[in-house]
Amino acid sequence: MDMLRGEQIAEANLTDWRKLAQGLHARYLVDDFGTGARFVAAVGEAGDALGHHPRVSIGNGYVDLKLVSDDAIFRDDEGTEHVVEWVTQQDVDLARRITEIAADHEVNADPASVSDIELGLDTARSATIAPVWAALLTGSAESQGRGSPSDEIRDATGRVPNLWFGDADQHETARQRFHIEVYVAPEAAEQRIAAALAAGGTVVDDSNAPSLTVIADQDGNKGTVCVDVSAAKKD
Secondary structure (H helix, E strand, O other): OEOOOHHHHHHOOOOOOEEEOOEEEEEEEOOOHHHHHHHHHHHHHHHHHHOOOOEEEEEOOEEEEEEOEEEEEEEOOOOOEEEEEEOOHHHHHHHHHHHHHHHHOOOEEOHHHOEEEEEEEEEOOHHHHHHHHHHHHHOOHHHEOOOOOOOOEOOOOOOOOEEEEEEOOOOOOOOOOEEEEEEEOHHHHHHHHHHHHHOOOEEEEEEEOOOEEEEEOOOOOEEEEEOOHHHOOOO
């Protein structure tokens, strides 16, 4: 099934869901664990009917859901097809059904609170160093390039954050090569950045804001607040 572009996701008008990194994310607020468990059971039945299921995390007062297809089709500029992890129509269909289930169970979505973390490592030799990180992070060589046409490291069970490799000059001077990428909902980005600045951080690059805003701590270590503006609903 073809992957959906950001504009297609935005047109789906998924009120409870936000596109972060590769997938759709939702958080539902519940009064107690039993309510959350019953809600998740109903979501499971809906997933059974559609032959597709979300990743689920349940905690004190919330249920977090992520929808992503591991067999989405991406076509590059030459027309070559790649199987990737990304949002497809089956994710959109299940997201809509889960929104209906949430209403039936009287649980409310909190879309502004969703977040996702990825690691970035700048290197000129991703193919060389990726096997080391695949082994360290997941213990499996199969996680290198999983669900991606690149050398990105992705654990099939989601135990650790994805690690992607950014381009860097092989002979550049020593600098920070690792950074954290924090994906947030579009409506949460301004508050998240303001909180980091109030805590002593500084904006070092907002040339690609609101998609990417790079913030440094007092020691110069950098993190990036990321927003998928292409998939955001247009007012």
